[in-house]
Amino acid sequence: MSDDYKPGLIGQFKDKLIASKQQWARDGRLLTGETSSPARNRLPPGQRLVREWPVLDLGVQPNIQLERWQLSVEGLVGSPVRLTWNDFLDLPQSDLVSDIHCVTAWSRYDNRWSGVKATDFLELVKPHQDAKHIVFQSYDGYTTNVTLEMFSAPDVLLAHSWEGQPLTREHGGPVRIVMPQFYFWKSAKWVKQITFLDRDVPGYWEVRGYHNTGDPWKEERYG
Numbered sequence: 001m002s003d004d005y006k007p008g009l010i011g012q013f014k015d016k017l018i019a020s021k022q023q024w025a026r027d028g029r030l031l032t033g034e035t036s037s038p039a040r041n042r043l044p045p046g047q048r049l050v051r052e053w054p055v056l057d058l059g060v061q062p063n064i065q066l067e068r069w070q071l072s073v074e075g076l077v078g079s080p081v082r083l084t085w086n087d088f089l090d091l092p093q094s095d096l097v098s099d100i101h102c103v104t105a106w107s108r109y110d111n112r113w114s115g116v117k118a119t120d121f122l123e124l125v126k127p128h129q130d131a132k133h134i135v136f137q138s139y140d141g142y143t144t145n146v147t148l149e150m151f152s153a154p155d156v157l158l159a160h161s162w163e164g165q166p167l168t169r170e171h172g173g174p175v176r177i178v179m180p181q182f183y184f185w186k187s188a189k190w191v192k193q194i195t196f197l198d199r200d201v202p203g204y205w206e207v208r209g210y211h212n213t214g215d216p217w218k219e220e221r222y223g
């Protein structure tokens, strides 16, 4: 693990909350032992529907001015770009509607996101043949890992807006990842860097007992 993945700001504030989530992982809390599929059941096993949109973070909500915002792409790519806000808005823009499933058992339907589709983003950065894994690194020091295959799905977005409004700071603005097919901890808020790797580097929650993949239909809460 290089210095790049060390948590920066996080850690000091919500130690108790983090410890209790780790304990949940050890105890297998919330597990129903069922599996399902989106075709059979829109609500994954063990989830309950909410109307409001909860906020979850590690006690820091970084405040990034648009003039200072940058998204860097590192690792095994043909174009290791560093995008400014204007560069990002110049990329092809898309709207997608998707459901949120959080590992703490709430789900929220029909969120309308706007931003850049991962598939369009990948055309820009051109991952190498041997790039199989991705780490998202955020302005709060959070990290999470996915495979390139997971990121390449047509419903994955680098989102800057929700319901037609700029994503609020508490929900990860200026830009967050949205990966609807996985528990929401894979959807990095305040994303700062995307690193393409030939090996897997587990992220913040993945090293604290959460599942490495996090498919809600298989109830992959804990690893």
Ligand SMILES: Nc1nc2c(c(=O)[nH]1)N[C@H]1C(S)=C(S)[C@@H](COP(=O)(O)O)O[C@H]1N2
Binding pocket: 053, 054, 055, 056, 057, 058, 102, 103, 138, 139, 140, 142, 170, 171, 172, 184, 185, 186, 187, 188, 189, 190, 191
């Ligand atoms: N940078 C960052 N991204 C993050 C987190 C975080 O603490 N920091 N929390 C994750 C978790 S556990 C969840 S459930 C969702 C919460 O997103 P929301 O606050 O917009 O509901 O963000 C995910 N992405």
Ligand SMILES: [Mo]
Binding pocket: 056, 102, 103, 104, 184, 185
């Ligand atoms: Mo979460």
